[in-house]
Amino acid sequence: MAEYKKLTQKTLFNSWLNWFFFNGSSQSGERMQGIAFCHSMLPVIEELYKDKEEKIKALKRHLVLFNVEPQIGSVINGVTAAFEEQRANGAEIDDDTINTVKVALMGPLSGIGDTLVPGTLIPILLAIAIGITKSAGILGPVFYALVYPIVIGLSSWYLYKFGYSAGLGGIQDIMQGGKIDALTNALNVLGLLVMGALSASYINLSTAIKYTSGEMAIEFQKILDNIFPGLLSILTVVVVWYLLSVKKKSPLWVMGFLFLATFAGVVLKIF
Amino acid sequence: MFIQIALISLLAYLGAIGAPWILGTTGGFYTLGRPLVASALVGLILGDVKTALEVGILIQAMYIGIITPGAVMPFDVDYIGYITTALIILSKADPSIAPTLAVPVGLLGVTIWNIIWVINVYFAHRADGYAEKGVGSGIKAMNLGAQIVNFAMRFIPAFLILYFGRGFLQNLLNMIPPIITHYLTVLGGILPALGIGILLNMIIKDKSYFGIFILGFMLVKYLNLPIIAIAVMGVVLAIFWFKFQGGESYNG
Structure with missing residues (x-):
């Protein structure tokens, strides 16, 4: 039996890096992030498939439509890299299986990702940054510009590696275990409290209605x-x-x- | 002024959706493209950080809840951040009109994005051709090549608007009657409700959660607590929420 081809840490990192930087680069109405996904798989494909026919098949199967919240969605790239590795080592995995896995994870991860990142984390950090800006000026935007990319950059790489090592089963266990729901709800509580506070400062509507009778004026506000x-x-x-x-x-x-x-x-x- | 405007237009490209160069979507659209960050940079470039941040706070609060599921944007916050702040400073307008000025700017940004979204189909088809031949580097080149379109579509309109628009806006503002000024001020106080409403619509699945929003509102209106204090309270509350919803087994 041939030696098991295992993807190196460097290949995985390069694959993630391609995704992290270029996930939105060539988005279009037809393929969305499809080309970017294939770009992310290039280091994996180059390492696994030396045979030209196999390589062409791999490139083509990753150019199809793909769309996910890209920062959390890196977990799918990790899972796919694991599938490609198993396939290259002779496992019975055809093109359809790999694309079914991608499509099956896309929807739920976009839902979770959009709720957690642009829906919760970003507004909370921005609300805090606005608070800092009011008292300390430019330190507010500096706070956001440092904290957000670091937190998300590390999470995105961690999730890629997690996807690679846990595989599809591991991801589904977590998504079905209720912990994601508990986490989302808990973060929503934090988000809602902060948004309520922000609304109190930035939404301003008052009425100019007055009731005047002789010398007495009653301001409705x-x-x-x-x-x-x-x-x-x-x-x-x-x-x-x-x-x-x-x-x-x-x-x-x-x-x-x-x-x-x-x-x-x-x-x-x-x- | 030519160089400053060029620099702002360049940043408007780097913070646009899809621009990869500054840590991808994370460092670009979600960091440089946030109005608060954008306004600070514009302020530094034009030498008026104070006014810039006043504008930044207003428009950031207004668009805090903007998300782009499936890349369908209702308003382009990147263009809003750079162009609105720069126009206000360059034409010496009052920051309170920023939320209103942000509306046409945001819609222009979305129109540009929709055009890019169609043009990029070309790169997808070229990438198919490279896949047929097994040329991986060609696919990479197509993914990156789309940035030529993105740059042209972001930099050029931003530059033209800022270069020719500043005098125009100044004249326009001088002609506005007081009732319209009052209208724009009232509108500026109301529009942040839209951004918050979009966010609520997205994260509230169970209507009883709206109570927590009201609680946050009251903590400011009745107790005048700073937002950081409220965020810390929120973290404490969230930890218990997580535990009591069955997430406690996570910690063993």
């Missing part, structure tokens, strides 16, 4: 402030959220609505 400070601001968020989630309007539609509603409010001297 003061009454509102006594009931619940920032009531109009939080109601604005509720309206936007309602339009997006229940009415299924697009963000652009909601923006148009805010432009018109505000205009009406200003003309009628409500705001």
Whole structure:
């Protein structure tokens, strides 16, 4: 029996590096990150397949449509590298199997990745950075520009290696074990608390309605402030959220609505 | 001014979605492309960090929840960060109009992205050709080659807008009647609700979680706590949340 061809650490690192840097480079409506995925597999393919026909088949199978949240999604590149290694060593894995695995992981990992990274981690770090900016100026953006790439860079490489060593079974165990849900929910709690705080500072809506009778003037806003400070601001968020989630309007539609509603409010001297 | 504007336009390319050079999507779009980071860099280049950060805070808060699932962008935060901040500083406009100015800029960025998204199909087909011949380096070249399009489509419009737009905006702002100025100020206070709403729509699966959002809101409105204190409280809360939701076995 021939010697088992094992991918070196250097090949795996280069494969990850190609992905980390160039995952979005040639995105298109037709293949999305397909070419980038193949680019990431190049070091793996070059090392495993010396036979030209095998190499052509490998290049072609990784040029198909691929799309994932790229930072967390590096785990798929790791799993695929492991599959390619087994295939090159004679395991019964055809093109369809490898692509089925990629497609099966793409959806759930995009869901988890979008929720965790741009949906939670980025807003939390940015909210903290805004807080720092208010008191310490440029240190705010410096904080974000250092912390975010380091945290994500290390996580992305760790996830690639994890995908490679745990394989498909290992990933599915984790995704089905409920821990991801518990983690997502816990981070959502943190995210929501911070977003609520941020909204209190940056959404400002007050009413200009006044009731004047003789020398007595009642400002409606003061009454509102006594009931619940920032009531109009939080109601604005509720309206936007309602339009997006229940009415299924697009963000652009909601923006148009805010432009018109505000205009009406200003003309009628409500705001 | 030519060099400064060229530098800002270059950064607008480096922070654009898909630009790989500064640690990929992570260091590019998700770091350089964030309005807070973008505004700081514009401020340093144009020598007015204070105004830049005022603008940066406003537009960052507004677009904090923008995500790009499947690369479908509602607004292009990278263009918003660089062009809005630079236009405000160059035309000496009031930072409070930034959220409104950001709207057309963000839509222009999305239009550009949609065009790139179509042009890049060309590189996919060229890559297919290289795969047929077994030339791996050709596929790499096609993945990188798409950056020529990205650079041209990001740098050139940004440069033209900043170079010719600054005087135009200044004149425009001088002509605006007071009621419109008031309208733009009110709008600037409302628009951040959109970014927050987009985020809520994405992360709230169970409506009872909205209570936590209200709690965060009240911690600022009633107690005036700084955001870092609230973030620490959030971490404490999140750890317990994780444990009580069955995640505790993770620690043994």
